[in-house]
Amino acid sequence: xxxxxxxxxxxxxxxxxxxxxxxxxxxxxxxxxxxxxxxxxxxxxxxxxxxxxxxxxxxxxxxxxxxxxxxxxxxxxxxxxxxxxxxxxxxxxxxxxxxxxxxxxxxxxxxxxxxxxxxxxxxxxxxxxxxxxxxxxxxxxxxxxxxxxxxxxxxxxxxxxxxxxxxxxxxxxxxxxxxxxxxxxxxxxxxxxxxxxxxxxxxxxxxxxxxxxxxxxxxxxxxxxxxxxxxxxxxxxxxxxxxxxxxxxxxxxxxxxxxxxxxxxxxxxxxxxxxxxxxxxxxxxxxxxxxxxxxxxxxxxxxxxxxxxxxxxxxxxxxxxxxxxxxxxxxxxxxxxxxxxxxxxxxxx
Amino acid sequence: xxxxxxxxxxxxxxxxxxxxxxxxxxxxxxxxxxxxxxxxxxxxxxxxxxxxxxxxxxxxxxxxxxxxxxxxxxxxxxxxxxxxxxxxxxxxxxxxxxxxxxxxxxxxxxxxxxxxxxxxxxxxxxxxxxxxxxxxxxxxxxxxxxxxxxxxxxxxxxxxxxxxxxxxxxxxxxxxxxxxxxxxxxxxxxxxxxxxxxxxxxxxxxxxxxxxxxxxxxxxxxxxxxxxxxxxxxxxxxxxxxxxxxxxxxxxxxxxxxxxxxxxxxxxxxxxxxxxxxxxxxxxxxxxxxxxxxxxxxxxxxxxxxxxxxxxxxxxxxxxxxxxxxxxxxxxxxxxxxxxxxxxxxxxxxxxxxxxxxxxx
Numbered sequence: 158x159x160x161x162x163x164x165x166x167x168x169x170x171x172x173x174x175x176x177x178x179x180x181x182x183x184x185x186x187x188x189x190x191x192x193x194x195x196x197x198x199x200x201x202x203x204x205x206x207x208x209x210x211x212x213x214x215x216x217x218x219x220x221x222x223x224x225x226x227x228x229x230x231x232x233x234x235x236x237x238x239x240x241x242x243x244x245x246x247x248x249x250x251x252x253x254x255x256x257x258x259x260x261x262x263x264x265x266x267x268x269x270x271x272x273x274x275x276x277x278x279x280x281x282x283x284x285x286x287x288x289x290x291x292x293x294x295x296x297x298x299x300x301x302x303x304x305x306x307x308x309x310x311x312x313x314x315x316x317x318x319x320x321x322x323x324x325x326x327x328x329x330x331x332x333x334x335x336x337x338x339x340x341x342x343x344x345x346x347x348x349x350x351x352x353x354x355x356x357x358x359x360x361x362x363x364x365x366x367x368x369x370x371x372x373x374x375x376x377x378x379x380x381x382x383x384x385x386x387x388x389x390x391x392x393x394x395x396x397x398x399x400x401x402x403x404x405x406x407x408x409x410x411x412x413x414x415x416x417x418x419x420x421x422x423x424x425x426x427x428x429x430x431x432x433x434x435x436x437x438x439x440x441x442x443x444x445x446x447x448x449x450x451x452x453x454x455x456x457x458x459x460x461x462x463x464x465x466x467x468x469x470x471x472x473x474x475x476x477x478x479x480x481x482x483x484x485x486x487x488x489x490x491x492x493x494x495x496x497x498x499x500x501x502x503x504x505x506x
Numbered sequence: 507x508x509x510x511x512x513x514x515x516x517x518x519x520x521x522x523x524x525x526x527x528x529x530x531x532x533x534x535x536x537x538x539x540x541x542x543x544x545x546x547x548x549x550x551x552x553x554x555x556x557x558x559x560x561x562x563x564x565x566x567x568x569x570x571x572x573x574x575x576x577x578x579x580x581x582x583x584x585x586x587x588x589x590x591x592x593x594x595x596x597x598x599x600x601x602x603x604x605x606x607x608x609x610x611x612x613x614x615x616x617x618x619x620x621x622x623x624x625x626x627x628x629x630x631x632x633x634x635x636x637x638x639x640x641x642x643x644x645x646x647x648x649x650x651x652x653x654x655x656x657x658x659x660x661x662x663x664x665x666x667x668x669x670x671x672x673x674x675x676x677x678x679x680x681x682x683x684x685x686x687x688x689x690x691x692x693x694x695x696x697x698x699x700x701x702x703x704x705x706x707x708x709x710x711x712x713x714x715x716x717x718x719x720x721x722x723x724x725x726x727x728x729x730x731x732x733x734x735x736x737x738x739x740x741x742x743x744x745x746x747x748x749x750x751x752x753x754x755x756x757x758x759x760x761x762x763x764x765x766x767x768x769x770x771x772x773x774x775x776x777x778x779x780x781x782x783x784x785x786x787x788x789x790x791x792x793x794x795x796x797x798x799x800x801x802x803x804x805x806x807x808x809x810x811x812x813x814x815x816x817x818x819x820x821x822x823x824x825x826x827x828x829x830x831x832x833x834x835x836x837x838x839x840x841x842x843x844x845x846x847x848x849x850x851x852x853x854x855x856x857x858x859x860x861x862x863x864x865x866x867x
Contacts, residue, residue, distance in 0.1 A: 164582060166648025171697055172840035173582055173647055207568055208542045210575035211583055219844065221648040223583065240564065248545045255553035258814075265812075331730070405813060416808050471633045 161224050165192050168219030178224060180233050185214065187222065194220075203234045205241030208248075234417030258436025265405075269398065269424060274431070277393035281386040286333075286353070289389060296388075300349075300357075301339075308338035310360050318358075321369055322376050325443055334383055336376075338363065346464050348375050350382035354390045364459045374444060374454035387432040391425070398424050437483055441490050448498075452491035455484045530835040531789075536828035539574040540818040546572060549815040551554050563594035573824055574644070586652075588643035630664035631657065637640075641694055649844050663689050680714035681707045687777050696783055697842025705780035713772040716766050724761035728754065767801050768794030778831060785836035792830045800826055833853040 165174040165187055174190040185201060187194045204213045210369060212230055214222040230406070231242060247253040308315065322336050333354045341359040349357045356374075356379045366372045382388065400447050402417040441451045462480045550565035567590045574586040634655045641653035667682045684707035691703040732754050771794040778790035804819035 168648050169844050170840060171647040171649045171842035205568075207571055207575065208539070208546060209537075210572060213585060219648075223585075241568070244549060244564070244568070248549050254545045254548060257548045260552040260555060261548060263814075381574075406808065406816060416805060419809055 161227070163187070163222050163224035165190070165194075166221045166223070168216070168221060175255060176222075178222060185222075198234055201234065203230065205238040206231060206245040216305050268401065273397045273401075274390070275426065277390045277397065278386075279391045280393055284386075284389065289386075290353035292389070293351040293355050295355070296351050297337075297355060297418060305339040305341050305357075308360050309340050310338055310363060314363070318363065318369070318372055321373060325373060325377055325380060325447060334380070346461055348379050350379045350388055352386070352392075354383060356380070356383060362461075365464060366457065367460075368453065368456075370449050370453040371448075371457035371460075374440065374451070374457050377440035377443040378436050378454070380443060381436035382432065385432070385435060386440060387436065391432060393430060394428050395421060395425055398466040431485075437486065441487065445494055447488070450491045450494050451487040452495070457492065458484050458487070474479075486489050508781045532580040532833040533830040534823045534828040534833070534834060535578045536576055537578070538572065538821045538824060540821045543572060544814075544817040559726055560594065562595055562658050563590040563604050566590075566593055577824070577828055579831075580647075580835065580839055582647045585645040586643060587645060588639070597755075601845075626665065630660035632665050634660045637690060637693070646696075647839075647842075649697045652698075652845065653794055654693045654695060654700075656689075656693055659693075661807070676718070680710040684710040684712070691777070691781055695845070698845040699784055701841060703780050704780040704782060705776055709776055709780070710773070713769055713776065717769040720765050721762060724765070727756065728757055728761070763801070767798035770794075774827075787834045787836070789832040789834055790830055791832075792827070796826065 160177040160179050163175045163178040165178075166172070167174075176187045176189040176192050176194045179186045180198070183198050183441075185196050185198055200217055202215045202474055204215075206212070206226060209226055211223050212226050214224070216222075282414070318338075319336055323331060326334060334356065335354060336356045336358065338358050338360060344359060344361070346362040346365050347359050348362055351357065356376070358375070360374065363372065366375075379394060398421045399417055402420050406416045437454075440454060444451050444454065458480055462484075546568055549569060550561070553561040554565055567586070567588060570586040570588070574584040577584050634653070635656060637653040638655055641651040644651045663685045663812070667678070667685060671678045671682060685703065688703045688705070691701050694701045771792040774792050775790045778788045781788045800823055804815075804823065807815040808819055
């Protein structure tokens with residue numbers, strides 16, 4: 158074989174010797190720059206191949222030879238690391254690189270689309286009730302401190318709505334689900350399903366309600382969130398995405414927080430749209446079961462939309478699915494529902 | 507003896523019999539290639555997935571080796587010699603501890619607090635173990651680096667000093683950072699020779715104070731703008747428009763991002779320029795504006811490519827950092843001698859990467 162230019166270090170000092178290395182007849186021979194050395198290849202270890210990076214050959218006495226990578230080096234050294242030699246061959250073939258990319262992307266998509274929601278659902282279901290209730294209390298405390306004020310609704314009105322709401326509950330559910338009213342000028346018309354069973358309605362939402370059945374439509378939607386533990390699952394999924402993004406982009410520490418925060422934010426919206434649709438379906442089922450047309454859901458959604466359009470300049474950042482689709486879905490179901498019971502619901506139109 | 511056999515050609519040509527010491531500049535060179543590294547990175551990722559994480563130890567070694575081996579100074583590349591199995595063992599131990607922490611924290615806030623405290627207590631130990639592991643398995647010209655553990659100093663500089671920071675309105679913070687950098691530099695050895703650190707805590711204050719001041723002014727400025735904007739745009743029911751709700755934190759963050767890049771450049775320069783090994787020194791010329799451009803464009807590229815440009819981003823950052831670093835040789839680079847080394851366990855090193863403790867220079 159031809160002579161190769163290499164750097165020899167005796168392992169005792171940092172002096173570099175520029176030598177010529179020849180691999181021949183099962184031996185490595187070095188000469189030049191005050192070095193003359195000959196060793197059987199079987200006594201030497203070579204570092205695994207990695208891109209075009211230089212290879213280091215280690216002698217038993219700690220000396221090292223650093224030389225440029227070449228195709229024939231692995232064949233000469235039987236001692237090469239088998240795992241890394243195989244990995245190196247994979248890295249060099251574009252087909253296997255493409256396969257690796259496909260595996261990585263597919264795993265990421267499957268994990269985020271199905272794996273994370275599945276795991277969050279199972280964890281949420283096993284969460285001790287006391288932990289969930291404690292979580293809900295601390296969220297409500299925070300909201301009370303920063304966004305909420307005591308409700309200004311007349312107690313009789315609150316009492317009446319609470320009574321109507323209780324009718325929606327299934328037997329035994331009244332022990333775990335409570336409702337609360339709050340004045341929330343900073344938030345506007347809205348309702349929240351907190352972990353642990355508390356559903357909060359803002360006075361501003363109640364003010365929008367005409368018929369009580371509109372209130373019940375929103376309540377049924379929030380009850381759907383509550384029954385499916387959506388708030389807890391949303392929080393769990395958010396943490397899981399943040400951890401995954403940090404693992405994936407962990408080496409890019411400089412801009413790490415943005416690289417983690419943006420996908421977390423976008424996926425949060427994605428997950429939340431799925432939860433909203435699920436809560437809508439649950440609400441329609443509850444309403445129909447109690448003889449209330451889903452059309453009331455459509456009418457209150459229209460009012461909420463009109464209210465929100467005054468203030469929202471970035472509707473696509475909304476966590477809810479497009480309102481038009483939800484209204485259409487509610488009206489579609491309402492048509493079927495009312496066709497079965499025409500007389501009772503004529504007043505809606 | 508011809509000391510410049512492997513000179514990279516930047517310095518003057520050697521003259522036989524010339525008086526020593528003479529000064530030669532050796533620029534750090536980085537020869538990594540984004541396409542080549544992409545292949546290594548994506549295969550690492552896929553094998554890590556199909557082996558449920560076991561391969562990540564091999565992935566780490568191949569990544570580290572790639573960046574070390576592609577970094578050269580004075581003609582010789584750096585060498586990363588850690589073995590995957592040692593890293594795997596360290597990772598498994600770290601994972602069990604971290605998993606226990608994460609799980610226990612789910613059930614009780616007090617357990618979570620106790621564990622957070624435990625980690626704070628462990629942090630200085632982890633800093634030392636991590637540095638010792640990295641140094642032990644890093645080599646240049648056939649000679650390994652070494653980090654001499656000094657746990658007492660580690661606990662003073664990475665734990666005890668922090669306790670005083672709140673009482674000084676944060677003004678002690680640059681002092682603490684200076685003490686930490688000095689510790690990391692001075693405990694390192696190359697060929698038995700200790701590194702020295704010539705910067706004083708006072709040298710750290712101008713950069714940090716400027717960064718604090720800019721951060722403060724930026725926050726104030728934004729607050730005024732925000733208050734003004736709310737006054738004009740607020741709707742009847744008192745809700746601010748979402749443009750402000752989302753735009754304000756974004757602008758806030760953008761400001762800190764800019765400050766971070768400039769602070770990072772200036773502190774890196776300060777630290778590198780203060781490193782001495784015998785009479786040799788380092789010279790670093792990072793520019794905040796260039797670093798900011800690299801950080802910002804890297805971030806956008808990574809987001810837009812759903813992460814596929816991470817390898818490209820890593821390579822270009824490493825290239826810029828290497829390009830800005832020069833070894834100022836004064837005297838002989840050949841006289842460093844090997845000292846006896848014992849193996850260093852990877853557990854500490856892997857724990858600090860799991861808990862994301864930043865000990866970079």
